[in-house]
Amino acid sequence: MANEEIRVRFAPSPTGPFHIGGARSALFNWLVARKLGGKMVLRIEDTDLKRSSRESEENIKAALKWLGMDWDEGVDVGGPYGPYRQTERLDIYKKYTDQLLAEGKAYYCFCTDEELEAERQALLKEGKMPRYMGKCRNLTKEQQEQLRAEGRKPSIRLRVPADETIVVHDLVRGDVEFDSNGIGDFVIVKSDGIPTYNYAVVIDDSLMHITHVIRAEEHLSNTPRQLLVYEALGFKKPVFGHISLILGKDHTKMSKRHGATSVDQYRQLGYLPEGIDNFLALLGWAPNSEQEIFTIQELVQQFSMEHVAKNPAVFDLDKLNWINGKHMRQLSDEEFMTVAVPHMEKAGFMTGEEDVAKKEWLQKVIQTAKNHVDFGAQVPQALSMYFTDEFDFENAEAAAVLQEATVPTVMKMLFEELPKLSTVDGPNVKALFKKIQKTTKLGGKAVFMPIRVALTGNQHGPELAEMVPLLGIERTLKRIQGSLTKAGIKF
Numbered sequence: 001m002a003n004e005e006i007r008v009r010f011a012p013s014p015t016g017p018f019h020i021g022g023a024r025s026a027l028f029n030w031l032v033a034r035k036l037g038g039k040m041v042l043r044i045e046d047t048d049l050k051r052s053s054r055e056s057e058e059n060i061k062a063a064l065k066w067l068g069m070d071w072d073e074g075v076d077v078g079g080p081y082g083p084y085r086q087t088e089r090l091d092i093y094k095k096y097t098d099q100l101l102a103e104g105k106a107y108y109c110f111c112t113d114e115e116l117e118a119e120r121q122a123l124l125k126e127g128k129m130p131r132y133m134g135k136c137r138n139l140t141k142e143q144q145e146q147l148r149a150e151g152r153k154p155s156i157r158l159r160v161p162a163d164e165t166i167v168v169h170d171l172v173r174g175d176v177e178f179d180s181n182g183i184g185d186f187v188i189v190k191s192d193g194i195p196t197y198n199y200a201v202v203i204d205d206s207l208m209h210i211t212h213v214i215r216a217e218e219h220l221s222n223t224p225r226q227l228l229v230y231e232a233l234g235f236k237k238p239v240f241g242h243i244s245l246i247l248g249k250d251h252t253k254m255s256k257r258h259g260a261t262s263v264d265q266y267r268q269l270g271y272l273p274e275g276i277d278n279f280l281a282l283l284g285w286a287p288n289s290e291q292e293i294f295t296i297q298e299l300v301q302q303f304s305m306e307h308v309a310k311n312p313a314v315f316d317l318d319k320l321n322w323i324n325g326k327h328m329r330q331l332s333d334e335e336f337m338t339v340a341v342p343h344m345e346k347a348g349f350m351t352g353e354e355d356v357a358k359k360e361w362l363q364k365v366i367q368t369a370k371n372h373v374d375f376g377a378q379v380p381q382a383l384s385m386y387f388t389d390e391f392d393f394e395n396a397e398a399a400a401v402l403q404e405a406t407v408p409t410v411m412k413m414l415f416e417e418l419p420k421l422s423t424v425d426g427p428n429v430k431a432l433f434k435k436i437q438k439t440t441k442l443g444g445k446a447v448f449m450p451i452r453v454a455l456t457g458n459q460h461g462p463e464l465a466e467m468v469p470l471l472g473i474e475r476t477l478k479r480i481q482g483s484l485t486k487a488g489i490k491f
Contacts, residue, residue: 063267172309186225270342402453433448
């Protein structure tokens with residue numbers, strides 16, 4: 001394949017919200033295409049007629065675009081090997097089905113669901129692997145006609161050769177062997193005329209000249225069936241790479257209890273596409289360095305299927321938040337505002353109709369959150385102190401801070417000196433705190449911590465030198481007095 005153009009595809013089924021696991025598969029394909037100068041194809045596998053919807057398709061496309069993944073061919077953009085929706089390719093599949101039937105490589109099966117289930121149960125009872133035992137394999141034309149006359153609608157099965165070892169050459173897992181005797185003749189076209197996944201995907205990948213099929217590990221068991229279809233049709237086989245499962249932190253299958261599962265949920269919570277991409281890339285791939293924070297351009301440069309692990313990847317929400325937080329801190333002030341404003345409006349802290357002065361104040365307030373939040377939805381909570389003067393101490397430990405013997409001394413000087421400031425800005429507030437330290441001969445913690453707790457109820461948060469100018473002298477002292485009264489402190 002040295003001189004062959006690399007062609008990969010992402011082929012989701014539009015049957016619900018776009019899952020984070022699907023986004024990881026899309027990302028790995030996209031990174032391979034972009035690194036190797038290949039093509040990315042977006043194909044929609046919508047043959048599950050009951051569950052597929054255009055709404056889900058739009059959700060997938062919107063999520064991919066939000067994550068910064070474009071495609072060179074496929075739905076919306078077209079290309080030389082369309083159409084790119086499976087339901088629009090039924091005539092193409094039929095052509096190859098007719099060929100397989102004519103060559104005797106496939107046959108009509110008239111078994112009912114009830115008969116197949118009975119066969120399955122009988123095999124299980126005998127301790128054997130359930131598979132189709134070939135009841136309709138050698139029906140005569142007369143027998144077929146008789147069964148049709150009974151009103152039976154046949155499916156079409158592929159003849160699977162006996163006693164063959166099917167080898168999947170996998171980029172991630174090496175060679176994986178399957179015994180053809182454990183597969184049985186499988187359905188390639190259902191009784192309603194719709195091709196099965198394992199059949200349609202082979203025809204699509206072949207006709208679209210896909211060179212590399214990179215997908216989730218759960219598809220590995222499908223691969224021997226697909227290889228048998230490649231063989232039967234005389235198609236060239238692609239290179240396969242099956243990437244690991246994504247597990248929750250408790251090492252069970254990823255589910256809603258491990259956090260949001262759809263890409264759109266993370267978008268709505270104010271995560272950054274750069275953060276999600278960064279996190280997803282590290283789910284199963286290890287860079288050649290200790291680096292953990294990547295731009296999308298850096299991922300393209302460094303990604304390689306050679307460094308994709310076999311072992312399951314663990315979806316750690318704390319790790320995602322840490323990575324996204326790092327990307328949040330790299331935003332410009334303007335970019336951070338864009339992320340924060342929708343959440344501030346949702347919380348009722350902004351209306352979008354503020355006057356110039358209020359808008360300027362809000363902009364300054366919002367910037368104080370940048371170093372303290374990991375995603376957009378956390379911004380209102382981090383800033384709630386600016387919008388209400390009613391608050392409680394966060395815990396008993398915070399309340400205990402105000403019971404220190406030196407607190408009245410610190411507060412007395414703060415109440416005397418703060419109103420004297422001609423300009424209330426960060427440098428002047430810092431200078432005042434230094435003056436209190438020097439005059440009282442107390443350490444920084446003994447000065448800063450009681451002021452912080454009295455002002456906010458919390459032991460951690462934005463810089464006091466940022467907060468005080470934004471609250472103003474009057475509000476600052478009023479809030480502190482309220483906390484001191486609550487704590488029974490007089491000076």
